[in-house]
Amino acid sequence: MEITFYGGAQEVGRSCINVLSKTKQIMLDCGIKLGDPIEYPIIPKKDFKRIKYIVPTHTHLDHIGYLPHIIQRSKSAKIYATKPTRDLMQLLLSDYQRLQEKKEFSTKDVEKVLEKTQQVEYKEKIKSKGMFSFILYNSGHILGGAMVKVEDKCDLLYTGDLNLRETKITEGAQLGIKAKNLILESTYGGKTDKLPSLKIASQNLIESIKETLIAGGYVLIPTFAVGRGQNIMMVIESYMRSGALPKVPIYTDGMVNRANRIYRHNVIYAKEEIKMRILMSDEDPFKSPFYKIPQTRDRSDVLSEPCIILSTSGMLTGGPVLTYLQKLIEDPKNKLIIVGYQVDGSLGRKLIDGEKYVELGHGEDKKEYEVRMKVETVPFSGHSDHDELVKFTKSIKGLKKVFLMHGEPRKIDELAQDIQKHLKQVEIIIPKNEESFKID
Ligand SMILES: [Zn+2]
Ligand SMILES: [Zn+2]
Incomplete structure (x- = not known):
């Protein structure tokens, strides 16, 4: 061989x-x-x-x-x-x-x-x-x-x-x-490289989100469409349901939403607990009332009140996450939470490394922004x-x-x-x- x-x-x-x-x-x-x-x-x-x-x-x-x-x-x-x-x-x-x-x-x-x-x-x-x-x-x-x-x-x-x-x-x-x-x-x-358990990672994430929500800011979490996106939205949802987080909308944007549908359809491959929740109760973890989907092209509906936004792409190399970043980046009340691996050269990596100015937008809309929002890494691998x-x-x-x-x-x-x-x-x-x- x-x-x-x-x-x-x-x-x-x-x-x-x-x-x-x-x-x-x-x-x-x-x-x-x-x-x-x-x-x-x-x-x-x-x-x-x-x-x-x-x-x-x-x-x-x-x-x-x-x-x-x-x-x-x-x-x-x-x-x-x-x-x-x-x-x-x-x-x-x-x-x-x-x-x-x-x-x-x-x-x-x-x-x-x-x-x-x-x-x-x-x-x-x-x-x-x-x-x-x-x-x-x-x-x-x-x-x-x-x-x-x-x-x-x-x-x-x-x-x-x-x-x-x-x-x-x-x-x-x-x-x-x-x-x-x-x-x-x-x-x-x-x-x-030591990654925390699901429990510790979840607690760290929730603490980080809570701090920003209480201060009246927006939380933006760039995520891969498949895998991490579903995991994180369910963690946030379960803490919110238990009262440990202020009840604000959890917006999911980009491919995460289409991936969610496929996940729900293939729930038979998920762990026992998720299957049982769907089979034995009315409470479907994929269909919580806290989940919201943007209704406008410019996402103005999403940005009308403090909320949590999960959007692709995971390394900020494209996708709707950049639209949000453009609108949130210059306000120090807001927070960007990086949860996954960021490859060298990606915007995600640059922001973690403390870049002070970044260029965002397309064509005539393109301009330099000062990074004033908080950037935090919460490993959730x-x-x-x-x-x-x-x-x-x-x-x-x-x-x-x-x-x-x-x-x-x-x-x-x-x-x-x-x-x-x-x-x-x-x-x-x-x-x-x-x-x-x-x-x-
Ligand atoms: Zn992979
Ligand atoms: Zn891989």
Whole structure:
């Protein structure tokens, strides 16, 4: 078995790994790296012919964004995914298609991706001629998120994005899987990366929101459409319902709303507590009276009274969150709460780093704004932290080799050192993009 990293090595973005033998193939993830410009996986021309089977682990664009490009070139390609992943893929790929400056693929290509996607369940063994057989396990990252275990003489487990902690909606990742080889994500693998539990993260978030609401300000939370958005709105809603937060509208804007509908539809994949609430009571956690949706194009209805706004995009690289930011940024009463990972170069990262002036708006409307609103970081991650990544690795049975990817180089190095300390017999490899490895 030979594995090649087309993308996602020593970086966060464009995860894409091809697994090949003389007679079998499977590709794990097929993402893009968002930024300016967008970066694609580096796939040699000759390799396209041998891409037939693809398994996306979950619906974030750094894991699925390149699928329409592949489908254009490999007509016989077949995709396998869980139902939430398939349903959410339509939303995210259509949005990506719409926002492309230079149209490299069409809505037809997005439709083709969906047509070619076969739904699979967790723990179901999938076999096909010419394909490595595989099994999906819950990765805990977002609804429908999966790890892939490729089965051969040498089992290979690929984590995709991994979260060991339960969230408001999903259970933590499956532990104790048997595999000789592991490809592990390292987003928060740095020595000092310690993420709080759901309870502590929720309390920190609520305290931060409360302070601003009491002072009469607006709270703006940029969020990914899928995963974090749903988790955070449910945390805020539950505290508000219990009386721990002033009762103000919780506005959700951008793709979060469409993703919510798909989440609600796929609630069978959520954790027991959410399913029971919907089945056994009238109280539907997706339909609280506190949730509001903007009714005007300029969002003036939203900004008529202090409130909480959750909007895409998560790194402030586009979407309605920028409309709100423009209106709220120069008032020190307001607060921007950053809850997720901000890639280098994104506006989100610049604001965390204390940039004093930023340019916002389009065309004639474009101008420089002074950052006077408060900017706070309250980690609320969909990923595992350093200790949990070590714990996960220790739980794998029969482990011989670990490949570390999906992280900044410094964090990957720190994680490698610590895993080695705990697991002396295991070989740790830090691959580069375009590198191939024979494993057995
Ligand atoms: Zn992800
Ligand atoms: Zn990712």
